[in-house]
Amino acid sequence: MHYQRPKGTADVLPGDSDKWHYVEETARLLFEDYQYHEIRTPLFESFEIFSRSSGDTSDVVTKEMYDFHDKGDRHIALRPEGTAGVVRAYVENKLYGPEYAKPYKAFYIGPMFRYERPQSGRQRQFHQIGVEAFGSDSPALDVEVISMALAFFKQLGVSGLRVAVNTLGDKKSRDDYHQALVDYLKPHFDELSKDSQERLEKNPLRVLDSKEPEDQKFVADAPSILDYLTDDARNHFEQVKQFMDALGIDYVIDPTMVRGLDYYNHTIFEVMVNSKVLGHGYTTICGGGRYSGLVKELGGPDDTGIGFAIGLERLMLLLESEKVAIPEKNKLDVYVVGIGDETNAETLKLVEAIREAGFSANRDYMNRKPKAQFKSANKEAASFVITIGQAELESKTAHFKSMASGEEVSLPLDDLYKDFSKIYDKYTGE
């Protein structure tokens, strides 16, 4: 009991890992259908990759980064999110080159790290599945990305989702709105909550996100970003809505929605769910949006990108609470019971032969009595039990028992070794 895992980390144990595999495989198969291919980037990057991309005001950079100096005095950070590393790889490997299809589509699955207080569905090492598409401004791509996220949840059997969409417009829209919002809130500064007073200085848009009642009465009458969009920005957003409608996607427009990372513009969206396991009210399990300037910021061309990230810990909690069925696998086909030490070699040969024939097999390694071994076979839900004792050894046979029916027959060992699948099929069919 002396050692315990670091705060905010978790062990995914055998059994649980099946669920993770299922979710990850579902994502891989689906995203490949959309022609997104997996990219694997390092778990750590130069600190600067994240500080430049996330923006100086984001909490992710200012207080949640796991960073350190390595032995070569390089300033390193464990990745707090996936986009920055993918953008870096896009630039470094010149994936914007003419030989690659545009948009360039990639997805990632893996751990992220943030130094924060653990809570339900929030760990210091947590996992995300995310996608990114570079090099196209098409609103159709925005909608495809949102649709893909929804298709993923649908395939997993998650229901009761709420899709919220907003736009942050382009640079000019955002700047104009920023100013308008500050102008509106400044006179009420003293009436705002303490947190929001701070937000007003650092990142005024965040005030819109406040849950404090004293803030919300101002938020209600605050100017809307939608009134400050340039023609281009408005046009983009209109098309997004139009395509969403064309796909029959149910969504709400939430002009107060903000995103945590500074690099977003134009379309942003969240997929939310109302589940008590994740806290009160609607919580976000998938967030994303369009970003421009990020590729350029990290030394590439002026390409835009769009993507989303799904928090896997939250998703796993959700699947559990919704009792979403995970397909079972790795059933035990055969348990081999050996009676007496002299059968030790034969039972070992037999389980190996059965495995080689493509079936799963197990045996006892604790020198336990037949009864105890049968108990194990039962507990492990073996379909069949093969028993070998002194007598069988001499007659070169084995008892073959169906655990479901209780029927037991004697078979030549040679048959078991030669064509196990034939025997398996014969007695499974009955």
Next chain:
RNA sequence: GCGGUAGUGGUGAAGUGGUUAACACACCGGUUUGUGGAUCCGGCACGCGUGGGUUCGAUUCCCACCUACCGCCCCA
């Protein structure tokens, strides 16, 4: 980083300032010795998160720390 609740065996848990820490589940063994999912019997915490302190004596009282859970901040 702030606030709240909690921490007893593999699990769920009861409990008390003082000889053997209840009960249940699980597990292991036995029930005439080579066969499961039932019954019965037996075994299973030298220690009650860690470290200090108070006390003749603490798992039980006090302090600190660690961890988990919830809320805030923020976010997936």
